[in-house]
Amino acid sequence: MNDEYLNVQKTSSALYPPIEPFAVDRLAVGEGHELYLEQSGNRDGIPAVFLHGGPGAGCGPSHRRFFDPERYRIILFDQRGCGRSRPHASIEHNSTWDLVADMERIRAHLGIDRWLVFGGSWGSTLALAYAETYPERVSALVLRGIFLCRPEEIAWFYQQGASWIFPDHWRDFLAPIPESEHGDLLQAYHRRLTGSDAETRLAAAKAWSIWEGRCATLLPDPDIRRTFSDERLALSLARIECHYFVHQAFLRPNQLLEDAPRLSEIPGVIVHGRYDLICPLRSAWELAAAWPRASLEVIADAGHAAFEPGIARALVAATDRMAAELDPERPSAESMG
Template sequence: MLPTGLYPESPPWRTHALEVPHGHVLHVEEGGNPEGICAVVLHGGPGSGSSPLLRRFFDPARYRVISIDQRGAGRSQPRGATAHNRTADLLDDLHRVREQLGVPRWLVVGGSWGATLALAHAAFEPQAVAALLLRAVFLPNAEEIGAFFQDSAGRAPAAWARFASVAPAGERGDMLGFLARGLQQVPADGDAALPRQLALAWWRWEQSLARGADAATSEPPTAEPDRNTLDALVDRYRVQSHYLLHRCWLDSPPLLDRLAALPRVPTLLLHSRDDRICPPRCAQAVQDRMAHSQLQWVDGAGHDPAHPAMASAMVAALDGYARHGHFGNAPAP
């Protein structure tokens, strides 16, 4: 293992372009040991796409790691598409991936929106889930979504003022709606200046919160995205705003009310107490509804999956599961 505690980066040994209904094509990768414990990695966002970092939490000698770029995200096509792209479609896609790859059950690992999708998947297909490892779980309700875009908690007032300045004064009370409308625009003349401006403002705001209270400053990050990265961010935030406007289609009934249907499998939640994007109350609310789950606090990591404290916690949890079939306190079922 590297000094960071992560396993070395390794290329996937098989890649799939999986056609699913309504013209979407999913990019799916398999890495690690083909005979190992099967795990699926659900990325955040929505719309972010998978990252090699997410595979580096897994011991490649013990795990078969399946990474899926969700509809409209990453290298799935068409990138940034919102048509026929809802949570129900993603749940159907997970079923198709399992069937295509011959996986009866898998360990489901997700962070942020990926943790939310993991819970929805476990309620939708409980027989498919062997265990759940959830990092920085997100609750897609009006309160949490509104708090992010309006900074009602006053987490970074100077940074939010910069973020809000991208909108006319009369529209700053509905930043999500304003951003969603602008990101959905496809100018007839090909001028993408406004969507890029909006994506950059959103990215700067998100970065100011993601680094944690100790590392956060009122200044934006110095490494700005280049043109290609910015165009990818436009597509990412187009999908994300589409989901958040509809509270990810997980509010009727609310996600918390669906947790009673989850299987009683080993379940571990990892959450940083200074996460300012997905506040700690989200993890506590989920754990309160799942008596069989464990909640482990990780200090100082913010919302950053690569923070050494969070990376170490993820690696330790997955190493422990590979050895024992559970995450520490409860015996494997």
């Protein structure tokens, strides 16, 4: 799930000031994929990797602003097929475990021993998959909008559940699909998003992307339809999300929750909007119960999006708290300014 392109103006006071990267790179990871990779903040700071949503979205300048640039070495990358990575919208050799392997390649390429992993929505899924595979490489986790990619979570948003809350938006989501195919909307969309007709692919991609964007915030955002109608974003978001979800994110049922004991030595913060209707609160609640070292903060006046004011404040507070715990000797930007 993705919310990374929503307007951040209203939350700018909760975030650190904008910064530019000190290094930009492209990293070949095999099978024809090349990832966009950037670093910003303090070259000698606490390594932290940001995992964007989707799968199929991408990272942007605002994502650097969740981290104190005096304390953190901030690493952003676009996952396979996303953003500035190439080839765009590719679903070939693109799975959860390809992305986990890519993270290890990036870590080794940058000479990092352990890093804080920050992920929201699909980024929380990938963060958990990585941390449960390589717990010794994770110093801390900051997660938002928990999405465990279980069949019932996928069905909630793409078959029946959220459709009861947003029947008007759901009508538009159904528009590209004949009624005879409404019994399995994931497969119906998959056929169109992977088909040979470009016009059909784009129409399906826009309907899929706009549905998600409209449901992301507690209060309507007037820019959402325009943003999520962007052809480049819609194609990568819809194609890659649908590819992952028809394959249950390449996870066995309930895998991330069953493997949560592997997180036992990792401190964490979970931030979740009370009225998150893309990824309902139950998954965050269950994860927190299975992971004693994590604290759960439920934001009373928020939906799913990272840049809703209460969520943004809680995420910045979480990275500040982790910085103080991981490197208590290093002064913060606030104390220096």
